[in-house]
Amino acid sequence: MIVRPATPEDAQGIYEVETESFSVPWRRETIDRELANTEVTRYYVLVRPDGRIEGYAGLWRVVDEGQVTNIALRKEVRRQGYGELLVRVMMEAAYEEGCTDIFLEVRFSNLPALSLYRKLGYEVLSIRKKYYSDPEEDAYVMDCKKEKYHWVVK
DSSP, X not given: OEEEEOOGGGHHHHHHHHHHHOSSOOOHHXXXXXXXXXXXXXXXXXXXXXXXXXXXXXEEEETTEEEEEEEEEOGGGTTSSHHHHHHHHHHHHHHHTTOSEEEEEEETTOHHHHHHHHHXXXXXXXXXXXXXXXXXXXXXXXXXXXGGOOOSOO
């Protein structure tokens, strides 16, 4: 599998991963807009050799900060290291473009994601009460400063 920058032609594949992964998925039109707004957005897709999109990660870049939008993988490719690969490609590209901090929100109950983010150098900054719906849940706000990013795979 490879990770590459997403294009507008990837919208349907991203939408399929989105609807499989989230209880409140983004609409297809939202994904189309995100992929078209290349001044601010950066999306990456995890693609099989046959072209099927297995996952994606997105980030909004504003001046020197990145804000992760969504990260998702199809169920059959989870827990195989592909999520880490996808997130690392996105983060390293953001840092190379001038970001000094990357922020994200993550559900309290998403222990695999929390473990990955901590491994990469993210730290909890605060809590957003009732940030998620269906089911309602609080979120950790996390930040990874460029100098704290763990570039070497551990």
